Amino acid sequence: MPYAMWKNGKLCDDGYLKFHKRISERSGLGDENYLPSPMHYIPPQFSLDEARAEAELVIFTAIDDLLAKTRVSPGDIAILIVNCSIFSPTSSLADMVMRSCV
Known part of the structure; x- marks a missing residue:
C-alpha cells in the first residue's frame, strides 16, 4: 500500500512523507491499533x-x-x-x- 500524507487538503512533498512514514513505523502502531474512521481515508473525511x-x-x-x-x-x-x-x-x-x- 503506498504511503501518503495529506496536510491542509494537499498531498505533501517527499521529505515530509518520508519523515512521517519513519515516525509511524517506529511508533509501534500495527494492524490492531485503533484509528478513528475518518483517518481511514485519503484525505481524511472529518464530519x-x-x-x-x-x-x-x-x-x-x-x-x-x-x-x-x-x-x-x-x-x-x-x-x-x-x-x-x-x-x-x-x-x-x-x-x-x-x-x-x-
Whole structure:
C-alpha cells in the first residue's frame, strides 16, 4: 500500500512523507491499533456525524462496562459529568447519555 500524507487538503512533498512514514513505523502502531474512521481515508473525511458516532461508541462502552462491574442501576445516578478535550457538541455529551437512558 503506498504511503501518503495529506496536510491542509494537499498531498505533501517527499521529505515530509518520508519523515512521517519513519515516525509511524517506529511508533509501534500495527494492524490492531485503533484509528478513528475518518483517518481511514485519503484525505481524511472529518464530519460531525463521524465524531458523534465515535464519541457514542467510546462513552457507551465505558458506561456499560462500569455499570456491569459496579452493579449500579442508571436510575441511582443523580449527577453525570462527561468530558472530552476535543469534541464538544451541542447538545452536550452528557445530554446524549441521559437521552439514551429515557
